Amino acid sequence: MITIYHLERSRSDRAVWLMEELDAPYRIEHFARLPTWEAEPAYKLLHPLGSSPVIDDDGKVIAESGAVIEYLATTQGDGALVVRPGSADYADYLYWFHFSEATLMTELTREIMSERVGVAFDNPGRVYCRNRIAQLMAFIDARLGEVPFFAGVRFTAADIMMTFPFTTARQFVPLDVDPYPNIARYLEAIAARPAYQRCRAIAP
Numbered sequence: 001m002i003t004i005y006h007l008e009r010s011r012s013d014r015a016v017w018l019m020e021e022l023d024a025p026y027r028i029e030h031f032a033r034l035p036t037w038e039a040e041p042a043y044k045l046l047h048p049l050g051s052s053p054v055i056d057d058d059g060k061v062i063a064e065s066g067a068v069i070e071y072l073a074t075t076q077g078d079g080a081l082v083v084r085p086g087s088a089d090y091a092d093y094l095y096w097f098h099f100s101e102a103t104l105m106t107e108l109t110r111e112i113m114s115e116r117v118g119v120a121f122d123n124p125g126r127v128y129c130r131n132r133i134a135q136l137m138a139f140i141d142a143r144l145g146e147v148p149f150f151a152g153v154r155f156t157a158a159d160i161m162m163t164f165p166f167t168t169a170r171q172f173v174p175l176d177v178d179p180y181p182n183i184a185r186y187l188e189a190i191a192a193r194p195a196y197q198r199c200r201a202i203a204p
């Protein structure tokens with residue numbers, strides 16, 4: 001049985017959303033953030049790095065969003081949200097699946113931390129980071145102007161990886177999507193998905 005250790009307002013909501021999309025069985029345990037935004041001490045005991053997400057599959061503990069989502073997407077629900085090698089969309093699936101944490105969340109996290117520790121808005125490092133985020137946003141918007149979902153014509157686990165920066169992460173960093181109509185339209189379509197709505201209620 002899969003257990004999802006959900007830290008409030010965190011990346012573990014991806015795991016909950018994936019399991020809801022697949023209609024796969026799981027249990028969930030809830031954990032709080034401290035006022036510093038760090039995970040409460042009990043969460044830190046789940047894995048040596050103590051950051052969300054962490055899941056457990058019959059005693060095997062797995063962390064790191066990409067690994068968790070790939071593991072669940074591959075082992076649950078007959079792999080319905082995976083794109084397999086040989087598919088025309090395979091390379092795009094891999095690209096966007098990994099782009100989320102490796103590129104987009106890297107820049108957003110830098111900006112979140114700069115704001116938290118009071119780095120001046122016009123600090124050259126922050127200016128670079130904001131310009132980079134604008135470049136990434138335009139790039140993502142262009143992709144969503146070509147196809148309805150990140151991997152192509154169908155909803156996949158790459159969408160679950162790519163949505164987090166625009167939803168939960170935006171509670172920590174201002175990220176205006178109004179100048180990006182394709183991203184805004186995509187987020188409206190995501191918000192209308194029943195499994196996404198269940199996830200929001202189960203794993204706030």
Ligand SMILES: N[C@@H](CCC(=O)N[C@@H](CS)C(=O)NCC(=O)O)C(=O)O
Nearest residue numbers: 010011037038039051052053064065
């Ligand atoms: N790249 C890692 C980042 C993990 C991460 O930073 N998680 C945040 C929440 S979204 C966290 O656990 N913050 C609280 C803490 O580190 O105490 C992943 O995707 O798993």
